[in-house]
Amino acid sequence: MPEVRLNQITGDWVIIATERAKRPEEFKHVREHSAFPEHSPSCPFCTGNEAMTPAETFRLTDDEGRWTVRVVPNKFSALTPEGVIVKRRDDLRECLSGVGLHEVIIESPMHNTTTALLPLNRIGDILVAYRHRQIAFYDDERVEHVIIFKNHGEDAGTSLEHPHSQIVGTPVFPGQVMNRLNEAIRNYYYVNFGDCLYCTYMKGEKDDGLRVVSENEHFLAFVPYAALSPFHVWIYPKRHNACYGHITDDEIPALAVILKEILLRLYVGLGNPDYNYVIRSLSPGGADAKYFHWYLAIVPRLTKAAGFELGTGMYINTSLPEESAEFLRNVPIGAL
Ligand SMILES: [Zn+2]
Ligand SMILES: [Zn+2]
8 A cells, every 4th residue: 555654854745656666676777978078169167168157256176276176157047146136015016136146066177977976075076165155155145045956967957968066046035945944943843842853853764774875974865754756865964053054174075975975876776867966954144053954855857746746745756765775775886
């Protein structure tokens, strides 16, 4: 019989469709990634083409002075970085000027690689860039919320091959983030009586162990009990901290290890699937909040949300989270 599970963190109900569930191997597909050249003359993110992007806001270099990560404003930003925010409101209309920040994190000088295949110190560089830009974005008082995310592959919303991720600062606090925050606050005050929902939940996943994929000194990676979609993986920091920007220099290499490991397990085990990942976090001003806990969610795009999800806000997951975790744990990836 199918099981309807509550995702306590998001407040979503998920139908774990055991009758329709596929075996983990059935999600695998084959894709040629190395068919792309190492350098593309027309790609604005490749080395030698730096003049094709707007002036960079951040860069890291290797020992030879070559850049490893560049951050540049998004040429096709949905929001404009210039101007003041003007708000208007009457009985029918409520709006404000579309002011906000949008930058691209170019993750590697190489065109034909992917995050899962980058060396650990290069993934660390990307995470340092995220930290720097998140704090810089929040310094702009027009920004209410900052989201860091990656789209990998067409089903995840990008056709650009060159490995990159994005950071957006919005002039409003998004509804979905508000829902999670409300859920966290409700649990903190009325359900757990002063314990962080995320810390409590992480302890539950660790103790149960069935859905844990990997763990190191600072992080736990697992398929959530009520995963909204197949092979959904969450990476939680063990130290309670509500703001990604406050990640320490000790925690960055540990996050690089566990992120690379999970991405590589997906890459090898499922044949380089399209995926998104998102860092959910409060601002540096909210870093000490006892009720929220930043985390990174990786969502492979293996199924599509359809009318049922649209109409109910509920999800149907055609995989068993316990089986997905076991499958990922057993993917042979060798030494990182
Ligand atoms: Zn390129
Ligand atoms: Zn916590």
